[in-house]
Amino acid sequence: MNARAEASNSRLDTVKLAVAVALLVGGIFAFYFFADYSTLLRVIGLLAIGAAAVAIALQTARGRRLWQFVGDSRAEIRKVVWPTRQETMQTTLVVMAMVLVLGIILWVFDSILMSLVRFLVGRGG
Template identity: 70%
Template sequence: MNSRVEARGASLDVVKLAVAVSLLVGGILAFYYFSGISTLLRVIGLLVIGAGAAAIAFQTEKGRLLWQFASDSRMEVRKVVWPSRQETLQTTLVVVVMVLIVGIVLWLFDMILMSILRFLTGQGG
Protein backbone atom coordinates (compact mmCIF):
# COMPACT_ATOMS: atom_id res chain seq x y z
CA MET A 1 0.00 0.00 0.00
CA ASN A 2 2.87 2.37 0.73
CA SER A 3 4.29 2.03 -2.79
CA ARG A 4 0.87 2.87 -4.24
CA VAL A 5 0.73 6.10 -2.21
CA GLU A 6 4.26 7.03 -3.31
CA ALA A 7 3.38 6.35 -6.96
CA ARG A 8 0.26 8.50 -6.66
CA GLY A 9 2.26 11.32 -5.04
CA ALA A 10 4.92 11.11 -7.75
CA SER A 11 2.31 11.25 -10.52
CA LEU A 12 0.65 14.20 -8.78
CA ASP A 13 4.04 15.93 -8.66
CA VAL A 14 4.39 15.42 -12.41
CA VAL A 15 0.96 16.94 -12.96
CA LYS A 16 1.84 19.92 -10.75
CA LEU A 17 5.10 20.49 -12.61
CA ALA A 18 3.31 20.22 -15.96
CA VAL A 19 0.74 22.79 -14.82
CA ALA A 20 3.51 25.12 -13.63
CA VAL A 21 5.41 24.83 -16.91
CA SER A 22 2.28 25.29 -19.02
CA LEU A 23 1.29 28.31 -16.92
CA LEU A 24 4.72 29.84 -17.45
CA VAL A 25 4.69 29.13 -21.20
CA GLY A 26 1.17 30.56 -21.43
CA GLY A 27 2.32 33.69 -19.60
CA ILE A 28 5.22 34.18 -21.99
CA LEU A 29 2.96 33.67 -25.00
CA ALA A 30 0.43 36.14 -23.56
CA PHE A 31 3.24 38.65 -22.98
CA TYR A 32 4.00 38.69 -26.71
CA TYR A 33 0.39 38.29 -27.86
CA PHE A 34 -0.74 41.42 -26.03
CA SER A 35 2.07 43.59 -27.40
CA GLY A 36 -0.31 46.54 -27.78
CA ILE A 37 -0.75 46.84 -24.03
CA SER A 38 1.70 48.78 -21.89
CA THR A 39 4.99 47.00 -21.32
CA LEU A 40 4.79 47.70 -17.60
CA LEU A 41 1.45 45.92 -17.30
CA ARG A 42 2.68 42.97 -19.34
CA VAL A 43 5.80 42.64 -17.18
CA ILE A 44 3.74 42.81 -13.99
CA GLY A 45 1.38 40.17 -15.38
CA LEU A 46 4.30 37.95 -16.36
CA LEU A 47 5.82 38.31 -12.89
CA VAL A 48 2.51 37.38 -11.25
CA ILE A 49 2.13 34.34 -13.51
CA GLY A 50 5.76 33.36 -12.86
CA ALA A 51 5.21 33.63 -9.11
CA GLY A 52 2.11 31.46 -9.40
CA ALA A 53 4.01 28.87 -11.44
CA ALA A 54 6.82 28.89 -8.87
CA ALA A 55 4.31 28.49 -6.02
CA ILE A 56 2.82 25.45 -7.76
CA ALA A 57 6.26 24.00 -8.53
CA PHE A 58 7.41 24.41 -4.91
CA GLN A 59 4.51 22.22 -3.79
CA THR A 60 6.22 19.17 -5.35
CA GLU A 61 8.93 17.04 -3.78
CA LYS A 62 11.57 18.42 -6.16
CA GLY A 63 10.41 21.95 -5.36
CA ARG A 64 10.72 21.35 -1.63
CA LEU A 65 14.22 19.93 -2.17
CA LEU A 66 15.14 23.00 -4.22
CA TRP A 67 13.83 25.32 -1.50
CA GLN A 68 15.80 23.39 1.14
CA PHE A 69 18.95 23.63 -0.98
CA ALA A 70 18.49 27.39 -1.40
CA SER A 71 18.02 27.93 2.33
CA ASP A 72 21.04 25.74 3.13
CA SER A 73 23.13 27.67 0.61
CA ARG A 74 22.06 30.95 2.16
CA MET A 75 23.12 29.67 5.58
CA GLU A 76 26.54 28.65 4.20
CA VAL A 77 27.04 32.08 2.59
CA ARG A 78 26.53 33.65 5.99
CA LYS A 79 29.43 31.57 7.33
CA VAL A 80 31.89 32.88 4.72
CA VAL A 81 34.56 35.25 5.98
CA TRP A 82 34.70 37.95 3.33
CA PRO A 83 37.98 39.81 2.69
CA SER A 84 38.36 43.39 3.80
CA ARG A 85 38.49 46.27 1.34
CA GLN A 86 42.25 46.54 1.72
CA GLU A 87 42.78 42.81 1.05
CA THR A 88 40.56 43.02 -2.02
CA LEU A 89 42.45 46.03 -3.40
CA GLN A 90 45.83 44.40 -2.76
CA THR A 91 44.79 41.16 -4.43
CA THR A 92 43.38 43.04 -7.42
CA LEU A 93 46.58 45.04 -7.75
CA VAL A 94 48.69 41.86 -7.69
CA VAL A 95 46.52 40.28 -10.38
CA VAL A 96 46.72 43.37 -12.62
CA VAL A 97 50.52 43.61 -12.24
CA MET A 98 50.96 39.90 -13.00
CA VAL A 99 48.77 40.14 -16.09
CA LEU A 100 50.87 43.06 -17.34
CA ILE A 101 54.14 41.21 -16.67
CA VAL A 102 52.99 38.04 -18.41
CA GLY A 103 51.65 40.10 -21.33
CA ILE A 104 54.99 41.87 -21.75
CA VAL A 105 56.94 38.57 -21.55
CA LEU A 106 54.68 36.95 -24.15
CA TRP A 107 55.05 40.01 -26.40
CA LEU A 108 58.85 39.77 -26.14
CA PHE A 109 58.78 36.03 -26.93
CA ASP A 110 56.60 36.77 -29.94
CA MET A 111 58.98 39.45 -31.20
CA ILE A 112 62.02 37.18 -30.75
CA LEU A 113 60.37 34.22 -32.44
CA MET A 114 59.13 36.42 -35.31
CA SER A 115 62.65 37.80 -35.80
CA ILE A 116 64.09 34.28 -35.87
CA LEU A 117 61.40 33.16 -38.33
CA ARG A 118 62.05 36.14 -40.63
CA PHE A 119 65.81 35.44 -40.50
CA LEU A 120 65.30 31.75 -41.35
CA THR A 121 62.88 32.43 -44.22
CA GLY A 122 64.83 35.38 -45.61
CA GLN A 123 61.98 37.87 -45.32
CA GLY A 124 62.28 41.48 -44.27
CA GLY A 125 65.70 42.49 -45.31
Protein backbone atom coordinates in the same frame (compact mmCIF):
# COMPACT_ATOMS: atom_id res chain seq x y z
CA MET B 1 1.25 -0.10 -0.10
CA ASN B 2 4.16 2.32 0.34
CA ALA B 3 5.33 1.87 -3.26
CA ARG B 4 1.79 2.53 -4.44
CA ALA B 5 1.62 5.74 -2.38
CA GLU B 6 4.98 6.91 -3.76
CA ALA B 7 3.83 6.22 -7.32
CA SER B 8 0.67 8.21 -6.64
CA ASN B 9 2.70 11.10 -5.19
CA SER B 10 5.03 10.96 -8.17
CA ARG B 11 2.13 11.16 -10.60
CA LEU B 12 0.57 13.98 -8.61
CA ASP B 13 3.90 15.84 -8.59
CA THR B 14 4.13 15.41 -12.36
CA VAL B 15 0.62 16.79 -12.76
CA LYS B 16 1.46 19.75 -10.51
CA LEU B 17 4.60 20.53 -12.49
CA ALA B 18 2.67 20.26 -15.76
CA VAL B 19 0.04 22.67 -14.41
CA ALA B 20 2.79 25.09 -13.32
CA VAL B 21 4.41 24.97 -16.76
CA ALA B 22 1.02 25.37 -18.46
CA LEU B 23 0.32 28.42 -16.28
CA LEU B 24 3.64 29.98 -17.27
CA VAL B 25 3.13 29.28 -20.96
CA GLY B 26 -0.44 30.59 -20.75
CA GLY B 27 0.72 33.70 -18.92
CA ILE B 28 3.37 34.44 -21.53
CA PHE B 29 0.83 33.85 -24.31
CA ALA B 30 -1.68 36.16 -22.59
CA PHE B 31 1.02 38.83 -22.15
CA TYR B 32 1.51 39.06 -25.90
CA PHE B 33 -2.12 38.34 -26.85
CA PHE B 34 -3.38 41.33 -24.87
CA ALA B 35 -0.83 43.74 -26.37
CA ASP B 36 -3.52 46.44 -26.63
CA TYR B 37 -3.76 46.72 -22.85
CA SER B 38 -1.42 48.64 -20.57
CA THR B 39 2.04 47.17 -20.20
CA LEU B 40 1.85 47.70 -16.45
CA LEU B 41 -1.32 45.60 -16.18
CA ARG B 42 0.15 42.87 -18.37
CA VAL B 43 3.35 42.75 -16.30
CA ILE B 44 1.39 42.60 -13.04
CA GLY B 45 -0.73 39.79 -14.47
CA LEU B 46 2.33 37.91 -15.67
CA LEU B 47 3.99 38.28 -12.27
CA ALA B 48 0.83 37.02 -10.53
CA ILE B 49 0.62 34.01 -12.84
CA GLY B 50 4.33 33.36 -12.36
CA ALA B 51 3.94 33.51 -8.59
CA ALA B 52 1.03 31.07 -8.77
CA ALA B 53 3.10 28.71 -10.95
CA VAL B 54 6.02 28.87 -8.51
CA ALA B 55 3.67 28.25 -5.57
CA ILE B 56 2.28 25.17 -7.30
CA ALA B 57 5.76 23.93 -8.25
CA LEU B 58 6.97 24.32 -4.66
CA GLN B 59 4.27 21.87 -3.55
CA THR B 60 6.11 19.03 -5.31
CA ALA B 61 9.02 16.98 -4.00
CA ARG B 62 11.37 18.58 -6.54
CA GLY B 63 10.15 22.03 -5.58
CA ARG B 64 10.76 21.35 -1.88
CA ARG B 65 14.26 20.04 -2.67
CA LEU B 66 14.98 23.13 -4.75
CA TRP B 67 13.76 25.42 -1.96
CA GLN B 68 15.91 23.52 0.55
CA PHE B 69 18.91 23.92 -1.79
CA VAL B 70 18.30 27.68 -2.02
CA GLY B 71 18.12 27.93 1.76
CA ASP B 72 21.29 25.90 2.21
CA SER B 73 23.07 28.03 -0.40
CA ARG B 74 22.12 31.23 1.39
CA ALA B 75 23.39 29.77 4.67
CA GLU B 76 26.72 28.88 3.05
CA ILE B 77 27.07 32.35 1.53
CA ARG B 78 26.65 33.86 4.99
CA LYS B 79 29.62 31.76 6.17
CA VAL B 80 31.98 33.13 3.53
CA VAL B 81 34.62 35.56 4.78
CA TRP B 82 34.73 38.20 2.08
CA PRO B 83 37.98 40.11 1.52
CA THR B 84 38.27 43.70 2.66
CA ARG B 85 38.61 46.55 0.21
CA GLN B 86 42.34 46.81 0.94
CA GLU B 87 42.88 43.08 0.32
CA THR B 88 40.94 43.30 -2.93
CA MET B 89 42.96 46.27 -4.13
CA GLN B 90 46.29 44.63 -3.23
CA THR B 91 45.35 41.40 -4.98
CA THR B 92 44.20 43.31 -8.05
CA LEU B 93 47.47 45.24 -8.21
CA VAL B 94 49.52 42.04 -7.89
CA VAL B 95 47.54 40.42 -10.70
CA MET B 96 47.94 43.47 -12.93
CA ALA B 97 51.69 43.61 -12.26
CA MET B 98 52.10 39.91 -13.05
CA VAL B 99 50.14 40.28 -16.28
CA LEU B 100 52.37 43.18 -17.29
CA VAL B 101 55.59 41.30 -16.44
CA LEU B 102 54.49 38.14 -18.27
CA GLY B 103 53.36 40.23 -21.25
CA ILE B 104 56.80 41.82 -21.49
CA ILE B 105 58.53 38.44 -21.15
CA LEU B 106 56.37 36.92 -23.90
CA TRP B 107 56.99 39.95 -26.12
CA VAL B 108 60.76 39.55 -25.67
CA PHE B 109 60.61 35.81 -26.45
CA ASP B 110 58.45 36.51 -29.51
CA SER B 111 60.88 39.15 -30.77
CA ILE B 112 63.85 36.83 -30.29
CA LEU B 113 62.12 33.95 -32.06
CA MET B 114 60.98 36.21 -34.91
CA SER B 115 64.53 37.49 -35.40
CA LEU B 116 65.85 33.91 -35.34
CA VAL B 117 63.31 32.75 -37.93
CA ARG B 118 64.09 35.74 -40.16
CA PHE B 119 67.81 34.96 -39.91
CA LEU B 120 67.27 31.28 -40.75
CA VAL B 121 64.99 32.05 -43.68
CA GLY B 122 67.32 34.76 -44.92
CA ARG B 123 64.88 37.65 -44.96
CA GLY B 124 66.72 40.31 -43.07
CA GLY B 125 68.19 40.09 -39.67
